[in-house]
Amino acid sequence: MATNRTGAAQRPNGAPQTKVCQFKLVLLGESAVGKSSLVLRFVKGQFHEYQESTIGAAFLTQAIRFDDTTVKFEIWDTAGQERYHSLAPMYYRGAQSAIVVYDITNQDTFGRAKNWVKELQRQASPSIVIALAGNKSDLAAKRMVEFEEAQAYADENGLLFMETSAKTAMNVNDIFLAIANKLPKSEAGAAGAAGGGRRLADGEQPRPSQCCK
């Protein structure tokens, strides 16, 4: 595990970064829609055809860099089966963002995604940024959920929306970027500077921060 805990990270042009924002992001959605696969693609650039099911929860971190801002995502990947529903609030509590995932080849998972959105709107932080991901877009031949239908639903509810494919990587980075863009970073400067302005290496543990709340 690479660690570099000292010194401000340098941007390619040598200028020190000034802002580091840390956000908690939670993935929700029916079992097997591809939540873990999306995270794995985003964080490690990998895809496993036979990604094992998630038991309990998994935690990963990934950072995205903008011009003068590093956005660190603390990503909570959860188990999707209804049986484990009661444990989800533990993970979306305090989350600034959520990706609700469905499988475009399975209409039921879209219905389930809508329920998750409702629950988040009711229970999670009011300012939470929610993105809807219609995953497995590479399986367009088996499509059961129309793009327009999902887009209309997302518009009605003020959600970010993209169809993604963890398999082909289509729109995976983009959906995380879109979330990062939408998250408020106004107070980031001071807090980020206090955090040392470093980019986290993969696997490195970020310190909890009040940044960007």
Place this chain on the structure above:
Amino acid sequence: MSTSSGDELHDQYKDLFTQDGVLLKTSVGRPVSDFNSIGMLCIVQNADGTKCIEWRPNDLITIDSDTQDQEWAVVNTVGRRQRTLSGNITSDYANLRARIIKIPLDDLKTFRITRNNQQMQFSTKPGVWQNTFYFQHGNAEIFVAYLKNHLKTAKTRHDRNTYMVVEPNDESQVLNKSFAELDIFTENTTDVVWNLVSNFKQRPYETTLEAFSKLTDIVYYGNEDVNGKRDVSEEVADLLTKSMSALEDTTSVTRSDEYEVISVKPTLPPRPCIPRGSPLSTEKWDALQDADGRIVEVEGVKQLIFRGGVAHSIRSTVWKYLLDYFPWKMTHAELKTLQKRKTEEYFSMKLQWRSVTEGQENRFSEYRDRKSLVEKDVNRTDRTHPFFAGDNNPHLAVLQDILMTYVMYNFDLGYVQGMSDILAPLLLLLGNEVDSFWCFVGFMEKIASNFDMDQAGMKHQLLQLQQLLMFASPELAQHLSQKDSGNMYFCFRWLLVWFKREFSHIDIMRLWEVLWTGLPCANFHLLICVAILDAEKEVIISRDYGFTEILKHVNDLSMTLDVDRVLSSAEGIYHQIVSAPHLTDQIRIVLGIEPLNLSMSTNSDPEPSTSTLPSTKPSQVELKEGNGNTIFGQEMDEDVVVYNGLRITIVTKTVWALLA
């Protein structure tokens, strides 16, 4: 009940107040035989003017009423003058005398009254209730009223029944004065203390009482010489810092005059290093059967398996016994019949779902849902193992069939994520659909509560794990609590599928077969958790891991653990726990050991009928009450009569709050 002012004849040593019919329930450092004996609780003034609370067992009091008071005077002075026993004091009497419990008022820090005011507990050391008394006649109110004549108390904010002793000794005017100057215990400034304590977010689960009693501790012994006035919040900040480090201080302040040995911060005995044995061999296994194939020495077999597991060559046979598919006492012939019957039973259940038509399925959503859950998981179960790898692997179809048949076997439970992980190693080893199914049934029987709809079984185990860790590795438990991880949720995966995701296939076989023996105690799998966590203690604490880092670290231990080492240290921890002098009933119950206090609640019950005692009657713990959020009744914190029980029960409530 009787009250008596001190006998004029003995103005050196006075009983200021006596209350008879007081049962000694628990007392740190006392032999168990003393518990449940009835005696008299007194407030006593010593010859030197100091006062103490004394409990005298009744059998002592009845000895010789004429010389009683005189003897008491002797009793009182022996401790200080180191006088040896002599004269008319018989050795029996000396034995009895040694059973007197004395609590100097100068040392008393807190006391509390619980159970309809009938139970009183005293503490001279933060976080440890050394003595618990039960008032059989009436209640403790009058005793408390008299006691308050001799010391100044303050009720704690968070527990109306708990009193902090503010000024134990009204004679020490000098000390009083410095307190007055420090002004730390007036209403206002205690508010400051409380605010600070409650704002101390790093330790949200730390019992506030304990934190507060640590504060009083330090005020008394750390700041007696404070003359100048300091800003109160500065003072308090200091105190907090000190109290935090005091937590880590394991030195035990043991008073050792003749009458009280108050053990503090009890530590576990050293961990024995118990080497693993060799696996149960074919020869041994054969030798353990009679001519007809019955297993003759079942306990011995289990012992051998617990020690060393099972040789791979006979695993597929032995597992059928361990998983209750084959009864130990059946002959080969009977087993043949059994297998035939079970095979028919299996296929008739399989036929049930096999004959569901597509049209039926479309109109049968509950069935459809279960089927789709099974399909989703079968496709991603152990696909990296050669046995299940590759497209259209026939073994996947067998997994699917077994799980679907299990859905018909137990439709209400259905399929829950995690079950395919439980089944895969069984099929891998047994290679046979019917055998795997029935062994799976046996395994599920052992862990069915893991898959409860409301997670009650998992929550209960996480709580028990928390209690064990608090006992066996308190520093780590403390750290976890401070980091919002006291609910132990990061162990969810371990417990749900019995470490299946943490070990290689060959290692999980070893671990499971050892755990199936049920030895050396109930819930040994929780001690496996404790062993793994204890080995990570240094890393977790020294790197100051927080909530997310703890979960990630624990998840990342997967496939790095040495199964034999883990088993061996779990067994060592088991021995440490059961031989610890401060072993509590709470821990006994978790490990399936008869609790000491059981006799109390089964005999003529002196307890108020309204309060049950979960610590002695685990079956009464309500797991599925009301809306499914509250798991334990509210009386829990009142009922756990253990030395460090206070902290644990507060965490208990937090667990439910978090998991609800």
